[in-house]
Amino acid sequence: MDSKLAIYPGSFDPVTNGHLDLIERASKLFGRLVVTVARNAEKAPMFTLQERVEMLREVTQPFPNVEVDTFDGLLVDYARRLGARVLVRGIRAISDYEYELQMALMNRRLEPQLETVFMLPAVEYSYLSSHLVRELAVLGGSLSGLVPPAVEQRLRIKVAD
Numbered sequence: 001m002d003s004k005l006a007i008y009p010g011s012f013d014p015v016t017n018g019h020l021d022l023i024e025r026a027s028k029l030f031g032r033l034v035v036t037v038a039r040n041a042e043k044a045p046m047f048t049l050q051e052r053v054e055m056l057r058e059v060t061q062p063f064p065n066v067e068v069d070t071f072d073g074l075l076v077d078y079a080r081r082l083g084a085r086v087l088v089r090g091i092r093a094i095s096d097y098e099y100e101l102q103m104a105l106m107n108r109r110l111e112p113q114l115e116t117v118f119m120l121p122a123v124e125y126s127y128l129s130s131h132l133v134r135e136l137a138v139l140g141g142s143l144s145g146l147v148p149p150a151v152e153q154r155l156r157i158k159v160a161d
């Protein structure tokens, strides 16, 4: 077990400034942070797994202790393989809590050694989600300040396809 290692799993379809804010905060708390993209979390993602990984690698470049990876199957099995004891999840509003609680308790049941740590993003991102970002992109709304510029460019290209 690596006590300095934390994993931050998610769909990241695409990574938003809210995710990035959380990554920055977690990178300061843990010696090593592995941001890991679930391969099969969503049935029809807007971005391929490779695109999501590429975007994450690009925007996490400023953080030397952050790595980007992917996982398949149960998260607890992945955490066990890596030797991670900590699983980071972001909670934006109370509405996130119920789902996150269920997931954290189920993961604890499956792997009691793995501790879920909830973190809060900056308040200006408390209403931000990848889902809303995708919707804005499709409908032509402004994405300024919601996603990193590299992601905004990818979204523009994606919806123009």
Ligand code: PNS
Residues within 6 Å of the ligand: 009, 010, 011, 012, 038, 041, 073, 074, 075, 076, 102, 103, 104, 106, 107
């Ligand atoms: O960004 P998301 O979509 O909220 O992330 C959800 C994710 C990928 C972390 C969750 O669906 C997950 O862990 N999937 C892997 C399968 C698994 O372990 N399921 C049991 C969770 S209790």
